[in-house]
Amino acid sequence: MRKLLKSKKAQLFVIEAFIAVSVMLIMVIAIYEVQLATVPPKEQGYTELTYNILESLDQSGILEEYVIALKSENPDTIGNVQEKISLAVYSSIPENADFYFYCKNLTTNEIVTSSIINILDTDQVNVFTSEYLITEVNGEFDPYSFYLAVWIVGV
Structure with a gap:
């Protein structure tokens, strides 16, 4: 009777060990599959995204409004338009992203210093950029980039 009881305990132990190993194996496979399923974001899409943001800012008239505000040199007006640009950009990029924005007068070939929004993080490796040209402001030829x-x- 004791021998039968010991053999059943041994069988139970073997079954428990098999179940434990099976569960651990399933967990390892599940973790590996999640890692494979997690695809890093496409880098190519961000350059297109930056251009689309600039294009939508132009279509909504914000870029022209920004040039007019920069020419007026009124800090309140410039600040208001910069806030619009910041909101538009932050609403279009991922939450864990940041941006740098400026305007360049192509007539003088100089960056308009009051147009700079944010500071470019030089430590970043993957910076996705776009440049957008407008050629007229208020119906007159006035190229800005x-x-x-x-x-x-x-990242």
Whole structure:
């Protein structure tokens, strides 16, 4: 009777060990599959995204409004338009991204210093940039180039 009881305990132990190993194996496979399923973001899409942001800012008239505000040199007006640009950009990029924006007068070939929004993080490796040209402001030929750089923070 004791021998039968010991053999059943041994069988139970073997079954428990088999179940434990099976569960651990399933967990390892599940973790590996999750890692494979997690695809890093496409880098090519961010350059297109930055251009689309600049294009939508132009279509909504914000870029022209920004040039007019910069020419007026009124800090309140410039600040209001910069806030619009910041909101538009932050609503279009991922939450863990940041951006750098400025305007360049192509007539003088100089960056308009009051147009700079944010500071470019020089430590970032993957910076996605686009440049957008507008040629007229208020119906007159006045070429300006807008530069937008986007990067993922912490990558």
